[in-house]
Amino acid sequence: MITNSVRLGVFRDRPVFEAAEFGEIIVPAHIAAYAGDGLWGFLQGFAAEQSRRDRLFRYDPMTYLLYIPRRYWLRESAQDDQSDDDPVSPSDLKPALKAMLEAYELLEPAVLRSLTAARQEFVSNGAARCLRFQRRGSEAATSGTIAKYARLLGRSVDGVLAPSRLVAPYTAIEPWSGQGLVDQIALNTGTLDERQAGEAVWAVLALTGNMRPLSPADLDRLQLRSFDGVALWAGGMDEYSASSVTLRGYRQLISGLGMPVWLMFGGYFSLLLADDGAVDVSHGIYYTESKLVRGAVGGGPAPDRYYIPRLHRFYDPARAFAILRLLPEYECSCVECGDVETLESQLVAASRDTALRIAWTQRLQRHFLAARAQEVRAASSSERAALLQDLRTTVREIGSVPATRRSSAGLSDTHLQSWIEALE
Amino acid sequence: MTELDLQSTVLSILERDGWAVSTQWRIGSKRVDIVASRGGEVHSYEVKLRDWRRGSKQAFLNGPYFNRCYVVLPSNVRRRLDSDLFRELEVGLLELAENGALIHVVEPPRRDLTPAMSTLIGQSGSAKA
Numbered sequence: 001m002i003t004n005s006v007r008l009g010v011f012r013d014r015p016v017f018e019a020a021e022f023g024e025i026i027v028p029a030h031i032a033a034y035a036g037d038g039l040w041g042f043l044q045g046f047a048a049e050q051s052r053r054d055r056l057f058r059y060d061p062m063t064y065l066l067y068i069p070r071r072y073w074l075r076e077s078a079q080d081d082q083s084d085d086d087p088v089s090p091s092d093l094k095p096a097l098k099a100m101l102e103a104y105e106l107l108e109p110a111v112l113r114s115l116t117a118a119r120q121e122f123v124s125n126g127a128a129r130c131l132r133f134q135r136r137g138s139e140a141a142t143s144g145t146i147a148k149y150a151r152l153l154g155r156s157v158d159g160v161l162a163p164s165r166l167v168a169p170y171t172a173i174e175p176w177s178g179q180g181l182v183d184q185i186a187l188n189t190g191t192l193d194e195r196q197a198g199e200a201v202w203a204v205l206a207l208t209g210n211m212r213p214l215s216p217a218d219l220d221r222l223q224l225r226s227f228d229g230v231a232l233w234a235g236g237m238d239e240y241s242a243s244s245v246t247l248r249g250y251r252q253l254i255s256g257l258g259m260p261v262w263l264m265f266g267g268y269f270s271l272l273l274a275d276d277g278a279v280d281v282s283h284g285i286y287y288t289e290s291k292l293v294r295g296a297v298g299g300g301p302a303p304d305r306y307y308i309p310r311l312h313r314f315y316d317p318a319r320a321f322a323i324l325r326l327l328p329e330y331e332c333s334c335v336e337c338g339d340v341e342t343l344e345s346q347l348v349a350a351s352r353d354t355a356l357r358i359a360w361t362q363r364l365q366r367h368f369l370a371a372r373a374q375e376v377r378a379a380s381s382s383e384r385a386a387l388l389q390d391l392r393t394t395v396r397e398i399g400s401v402p403a404t405r406r407s408s409a410g411l412s413d414t415h416l417q418s419w420i421e422a423l424e
Numbered sequence: 425m426t427e428l429d430l431q432s433t434v435l436s437i438l439e440r441d442g443w444a445v446s447t448q449w450r451i452g453s454k455r456v457d458i459v460a461s462r463g464g465e466v467h468s469y470e471v472k473l474r475d476w477r478r479g480s481k482q483a484f485l486n487g488p489y490f491n492r493c494y495v496v497l498p499s500n501v502r503r504r505l506d507s508d509l510f511r512e513l514e515v516g517l518l519e520l521a522e523n524g525a526l527i528h529v530v531e532p533p534r535r536d537l538t539p540a541m542s543t544l545i546g547q548s549g550s551a552k553a
Contacts (some may be wrong), residue, residue, distance in 0.1 A: 303453040317452045322485050344488050345540040351450040404512050408484040 002274040004284045004376050005061070005262075006369070011035070012040045016285055016362050018049035020369035022376070023033040024164055025057040026264075026282050029133065032059065034096035040138045041149035044157040055164045059134045060264070062100060063169040063187075064206055066122055066292055067180065070115045073097050084115035103128045111344030122169070123183045127190030130169040131201075137162040167193075167231060170204035172293040176218070188223050202262065203227040208235045208293045211249045213256035229260035229279070239269040240313055240415045247422035251276050265291045268312035269419050271379040272387055283372070285365045304350075304361055306343075308332075309371040310394055313415060315346050317364070322409040326401045334374075336367040388423055393417050425498060430520065431457055431471040434496050437526055443467075445515045456486055459545075461509075468493045469500075469518075476505050483515040489545060492532050494518050499527070 003023035008031060017025065025046065032039050047053045065073070070084045090098060090110050101107040101118075104126060110118035138161045140146045150157050174179045187277040188203055195201050203224050205214075211234055214224075224230055234250060242250070247269065254261050255276040263270045266281040267289040283289045287302055306366035307313070310330040315323065324331050324340040331340055331401035338346075350360035379387065398406065398413040406412070431447070435458060438445050444458035449468075450456075458469040468486040472479040472495060479495035486493040494516040496502070507530050510517045516532035537545065 018500045041498050143434055316454065321488065325488065341488075341538045341541070345538060345544055347452050348489060348541065348544045351452055402512070404509055405484070410481075410482040 001280060001380050002271055003280045003380075004045065004271070004282055004372055005058075005340075007282055007284045007288055008039075008042070008057075009284055009288075011038050013285055013365070014042050014045050016365045016369065017046055019366055020285075022369065023280060024055055025407065027057050027138075027163075029062045029098040029103070029130075030065070030100040032138070034099035036138070037141050037145045037148075040140050040145065040156050040161070041152065041157075043138050043161050044149055045153050047161065048155055048157065049151065053159075053161060056161055057138075058163045058165050059167055061130050061169045061204075062135070063104075063122065063130065064171055065097060065100070066106070066110075066115070066119055067171045069212055070110075073110075086114075087112050098114075103133050106298075113324075119183065123186045123190075125190075126169050127187055128194045131166055131191065131194050134163055134166045136160075153374050158335070165200040168201060168227070170205045170206050172206045172235065174207045174208040174210055176210075177279065181221075187224075188227075192223060192226050199384075200228045202229045202231050204231040204233065205257075206233040206235065206293055211237070211246070211253045212294040213249075213252045219257075224257065224370055225259065229262060230257050231262040231264050232257070233264040233293065236290060236424070237265075238290040239267055240289075241418070242418065244418040244421035247418060249421065251390055254278055258372065265289060268375050268379075269415075269422075271375055272384060272419070272423060274379060275365075275384055280299055282397060285369060286361075306364055307368040307371050309374065310374070311416070314368075315410065317343075319410050323411045324407055326405055329395060329397075332367065332371065334367055334370045336363050336370065382421065388420060391420050395420070425473070427471055429474050430473060430496065430498055433520060433524070433525070434458060434469060434471060437524070438469075451486070451489060454482075454485065456482075459490070461546065464492050464542075464546065465492075469496050470494070473495045473498060474503075476503075477509075480510055480513055480515050484513045487514065487535065489537075489541065491534050491537060492516055494532070496520060496526070 005024045005026050006017065006022050007026040008028065027039060044058060047056055073094060074088065074092045075094060090107065090111050093111065104122070106118050106122055109121045146158055166280050169187050169323065171180050171183050173184050191201060203222065219225060232254065237250060241245065241414060251273060254273055257277060259277065260278045260279045261276050262280040262282070264282050265288060266283060270278060270281040304317055305314040306317045308315060308320055308323060308330055309332055321340050321344050330338070337343060346360060350356045395413045395416050398411060435445050438460045443462045445458055445460045447458055448455045449459040456468045457471045460467050460469065460499070468483065468490040470479045470482045476495060476497055483493040483495050496518045499519045499521045507517065510530040514532050517530040518531055519527045521527050
């Protein structure tokens, strides 16, 4: 049995979330800290639409941001010539990051002193603050908030929504002899000290590239077995471009943990790792199936893309529809997708009308989440051998398309071949 | 000559021949170099100085949206290109001769568009994208 969870990006995606079938929402802590009322309204709407209030969401503590160069915390206009050791003005910080630092009581050392000072404070006291922040759950700040969202949602809303589990603060570990490991050991110890009876708490293992399986000594030092599960973030590991060797190493890393693993960023390949210990796979509603640990927080709208379920990956829409013309049997039968001719004309229409573009994007997102839900059902109910056989069939069908047309449409089976080799 | 020069020359020829033209016409995040429409007929043109393979791929992706799709290259007697590739992809190839004429090297088959696409392209094909 494996589930998928979906990372919250922006509140305006609520209609897409509400229509979808998936496990939980992953709420980045900086969004929660910055827009607590907006989050509350978002979650209330989702809870009402899905008729559930339990196992609705959990937080990503986002504490790795304390370990990226501090200039990435700043508004673009303030990024020049900033070292990690200069004091910065709080007004130069990106607002959501500033709110998160305030929530974790790290704003003063982070802006008035240095990044090093903030990290020291974080390692000493961050676990308690991070867990406290999560335990508070999502609550409306004022009665005005309750009234506002009751009006917006057209129903009465109230109450605190609690996360399904707590997630330990984390940094990136690597090298295995470096400060990141020392800090993570301290954070895990602090988290376990703060854990209250009956609380489900998961550790996070964030790696920047090296995916060697953990030794028993690593597991002991990090006390991973004392947690209810491990959230794994293999930084930059992109299952669509990774070699079969890398993917095999990823499997070994997961199975070597010997406990329930939540893969924080992943796609269809990750869903096939239930036999290795994966129990949940997160992704965005459109993007974020892989993510670098040490990178800037991105911004701006991403280009549209269309998910082809049989190929288990996204493509630029025009390219995707060219592929569907080559392999018409790959057309999707979900309620969001018509035949390829309809999709093509709607793509053209959406390309020249802003209102249509928004509706089109949401439709592509709903299609993806429906396809992903179908993949989750298949991965949960089928033997891996049967799923592998499906992949082999797809490879054969791709091979039946004339090479020049395949190449011109950008249709390739490389990712499927790598997955098959990694799983055999 | 730059690609922009070549595109500008092609635009002039098409306009002289009575086509309504627009440039950088969007299909999602894709941009078509030139779209030209005349009498209910809509064609696409990808303009390249050298990279005809890339042009042929771009024109192939344009296929479903236009009656005919072309790649335009400057005339070059020394260039060795695979005209069979264009035929296989059902993409046309035009060369701009030194005398300013557009020479049809490979003529693609004409595709009928769906009524919905015809209406959409007809409405926007002559407008600036």
